[in-house]
Amino acid sequence: MKTLIPLAIVLAGATGFGIWYQRTRGEFRKKKTVNGPTLTAAIVGTELGSRATMVQFSSAFCTPCRATKVLLEDMVKTMPDVRYAHIDAESHLELVRKLDIRSTPTTLFLNGAGVEVGRAMGTPKRAQVQAAIAAIH
């Protein structure tokens, strides 16, 4: 039997990371700079909502992407001034780099002018999406 120290370090480190990971997934993070990049209907692929647009980036090796898509598509049904757009990250790498998308699913929240006001990584909860949308004027 050799030392248990490496095992203890890995489990402690991974537990700390895991708790942070679970807490931050789905969280809406407001953009710190006032003006994020402006996105247009041509870039996003669908018409922008008059109040807000949620733009989700997905990839093939991503289980929570599908759950996120189902949730957001369902939510916009009851919000006529909010639109939803879905982009495959792999086939839009140029855009992914420009917007600095690092993981999937990442959902950008755009205001009526197409300016990103914040984003959420991972599957957000319904209440988190509602709060994020409510904060966009």
Next chain:
Amino acid sequence: MSVSIDARGPRWSAVITTVVLAIALVTSSLWVIAFQAVVFAIGALRGPQFTPYALIFKKLIKPRLKSAATLEDVRPPQFAQTVGLGFALVAVIASVTGAGGLFTIAVAFALAAAFLNAAFNFCLGCEMYLLILRARTAK
């Protein structure tokens, strides 16, 4: 459209993988990590639903579960198995060549990923795949 599998299968497999990798890390055994490398290879090449751990799940665990099965795309867990295979192969080579430090680091990374998947439902493909693509296509 790709194949869908019971999402609880890969999670169960991640628990077993965590235990096996923990044993490999503590004992520094070439045979334990070589065994796990073979399991990863089956998961990466044939699919995560064909590994010995998945077969245990199918035959022994699944019939005893009461909750309804949620289906998931087979590609995310298959991607994770491929990453695991990479770390396990490095560990096997390190063990054979006597590079103890490298062995510990490689097994530690594989263990961390398996543990995160088992305990926190961590999605390796979500976090790594886009970064790999971005790095590969960077000019």
